[in-house]
Amino acid sequence: MRSQILPVLxxxxxxxxxxxxxxxxxxxxxxxxxxxSFEAFSERYVTFFQNAEDLFELQRGLNNCFAHDxxxxxxxxxAAVRAARRVNDYSTAVRxxxxxxxxxxxxxxxxxxxxxxxxxxxxxxxxxxxxxxPKSS
Amino acid sequence: xxxxxxxxxxQRRCLVTTANPAHVLAGSTSAAVPKRPLIPLSxxxxxxxxxxxxxxxxxxxxxEVLMKKDWKELSIDEKKAAYYVSFGPHGPRTPSSKxxxxxxxxxxxxxxxxxxxxxxxxxRALAPAPPKTINKEWETAMNERGxxxxxxxxxxxxxxxxxxxxxxxxx
Numbered sequence: 691m692r693s694q695i696l697p698v699l700x701x702x703x704x705x706x707x708x709x710x711x712x713x714x715x716x717x718x719x720x721x722x723x724x725x726x727s728f729e730a731f732s733e734r735y736v737t738f739f740q741n742a743e744d745l746f747e748l749q750r751g752l753n754n755c756f757a758h759d760x761x762x763x764x765x766x767x768x769a770a771v772r773a774a775r776r777v778n779d780y781s782t783a784v785r786x787x788x789x790x791x792x793x794x795x796x797x798x799x800x801x802x803x804x805x806x807x808x809x810x811x812x813x814x815x816x817x818x819x820x821x822x823x824p825k826s827s
Numbered sequence: 828x829x830x831x832x833x834x835x836x837x838q839r840r841c842l843v844t845t846a847n848p849a850h851v852l853a854g855s856t857s858a859a860v861p862k863r864p865l866i867p868l869s870x871x872x873x874x875x876x877x878x879x880x881x882x883x884x885x886x887x888x889x890x891e892v893l894m895k896k897d898w899k900e901l902s903i904d905e906k907k908a909a910y911y912v913s914f915g916p917h918g919p920r921t922p923s924s925k926x927x928x929x930x931x932x933x934x935x936x937x938x939x940x941x942x943x944x945x946x947x948x949x950x951r952a953l954a955p956a957p958p959k960t961i962n963k964e965w966e967t968a969m970n971e972r973g974x975x976x977x978x979x980x981x982x983x984x985x986x987x988x989x990x991x992x993x994x995x996x997x998x
Binding site for chain 2: 775780781782783784785788814816817819822823
């Protein structure tokens with residue numbers, strides 16, 4: 691009697707074995723296994739900023755973009771600054787450059803960003819915070 | 828009283844709908860939107876804390892119009908005002924400590940430490956002399972007495988090949 695009941699109980703206690711046998715139609719998504727490359731990240735935020743419609747959306751995107759453990763690429767910065775121009779908010783454009791200076795590791799990297807984006811700054815007439823409020827005064 | 832109230836209500840309705848011809852003649856657009864006094868943008872940083880919320884929103888409106896222009900045409904004061912109003916050190920961005928406050932904290936801590944040091948030295952100076960048994964002579968005498976009595980012969984001072992100091996603790 692006992693030997694007959696046991697296999698039944700064992701089957702009943704492991705329903706997962708049956709479920710696993712069914713072929714999956716959707717792939718399993720593990721949050722930790724997905725690693726977005728830097729290029730994909732840049733592309734995603736460039737399109738995001740190009741489509742940003744208002745100031746709230748732009749600042750929300752900036753918050754997300756600058757929250758990662760990386761410095762956004764110049765292409766992303768350019769898209770964000772152009773979005774700021776589109777929604778007519780000068781202070782956000784200045785704030786983007788302030789954000790870069792917070793994210794980079796040293797002053798040389800910040801200077802490299804400034805040099806790279808110099809044409810854009812001159813085209814739109816954007817001054818950095820240090821230019822607006824010099825440290826000496 | 829009732830008549831006066833009705834009259835007032837009628838007048839107000841006239842104001843809103845601009846059905847009063849005299850009012851239309853007087854220029855209802857400027858009356859419907861009360862013209863706010865223009866706040867000079869050149870020194871917004873200094874007077875921002877004193878501005879009322881209405882004046883602040885007037886500054887906001889001015890800047891909103893200004894920032895629609897080409898940014899290269901803006902003067903540096905207008906740029907500064909735009910940055911200050913959005914991200915300046917006011918409201919939630921007020922710095923938590925003023926410059927020079929750290930030095931005050933350092934001075935206060937140093938003063939407290941000095942007071943405790945003085946207290947420590949003073950109390951020790953006023954304390955009675957240590958007991959007569961805590962000195963080198965007394966402790967050597969205790970060792971001699973211990974050896975005399977063959978005290979602790981297995982592990983202590985009377986044991987064979989004992990290298991320790993026995994009762995001597997003071998220098």
